Amino acid sequence: MIVTEKKATQIDDVLDRMAEDVQLDKTRHERMISSYEAVREWIEADEKFFKPYKYDVYPHGSVRILTTVKPIGRDEFDLDIAVHLKYGTPHTPERIYNELRRRLNEHGLYKDMLEAKNRCIRLKYAGDYHMDILPGVQEIEYDKNCIMVPDRELGSWVSSNPRGYADWFIAKANLVRESLLEKALRAENLPADDYSKKKPLQRGVQLIKRYRDIYFQKNDSYRTSSVILTTIAGQFYQGEESIFDTVDNIVTTIQSRIGQSYGRLKIINPVNPDEDFTDKWDSEPEYYEAFKRFSIHLYNEWQRLKEDNGIIEESHIMKGLFGDELFSRAQTNQATWMERYRKSNELGMDRNNGLLTSAGLSGSSVVKSNTFFGG
Incomplete structure (x- = not known):
């Protein structure tokens, strides 16, 4: 995880690493x-x-x-x-x-x-x-x-x-100038090249699409298309700085709109108001029912992540949403990252709460590098 005392930033670090892993190499x-x-x-x-x-x-x-x-x-x-x-x-x-x-x-x-x-x-x-x-x-x-x-x-x-x-x-993604992760890196004087420069909206879309693929893996007959998910995300995005809050707002707004709608939810092309990306939901309502089940499941799991369930339960939820291997690789990557900074004496521990942070921050002490004998 990124070295910071805030849990929100730690979670964003995990989400960012998973999104980086699933994209085009x-x-x-x-x-x-x-x-x-x-x-x-x-x-x-x-x-x-x-x-x-x-x-x-x-x-x-x-x-x-x-x-x-x-x-x-x-x-x-x-x-x-x-x-x-x-x-x-x-x-x-x-x-x-x-x-x-x-x-x-x-x-x-x-x-x-x-x-x-x-x-x-x-x-x-x-x-x-x-x-x-x-x-x-x-x-x-x-x-x-x-x-x-x-x-x-x-x-x-x-x-x-x-x-x-x-x-x-891209204009919607650029509503936020600096993400939560970028701010944390800058505040702790850590190199920004450890993270890509993608915005929370772009990362949020990648993760929602990945969850979609997991959800419909066994039966993709009525799988929600990427253009619908991308457009929904862009329309409901409000400039959140964190990836977690971006996804949370999107799935929460979807549930609100479904509950308020007397008919089906319509997703209109933002640059062509005459084009309804969801017109198939009229002729084949099974697509809309599948979308509702899929979005409700993501919403409920995201609410569980907001609770203080502990690391083990959070890991279980993340694996269910995005896949065991993807989450495990993200953990391995963050562990490697932390070990590198610990060896260079750049990793510290907040003496007040015991969480990892930058060694240079006030109130922190250097985390010593491990050796074979523990010295």
């Missing part, structure tokens, strides 16, 4: 970026269709907003890419989609990885990740983010705004 991230750059260059070099037009190719989704979570049971992430043609491109949605498909099929490697989806084309990097490429045309001249994307089932355009959504979420 550096090696995988670099490999995905390399694949993205290769696809972008291949599309831009197309002489038959794409080259004459002005367009952007950019990532969106969880990779862009830094909320990636490794799926349980399979070693595969997803990378969402948009091919965003600028305003005035005079083509039908079918033409845009088919030209993208044609261009990818011309590549010796991509043609065997390609899978046609309803609105995008997927490239499957076996056992590693897949890339969903969404073609679209800028919808309004004065709005650079709104795009129309082809929907093959509908046979027409559908309004979308993946870049605007990412900007909205």
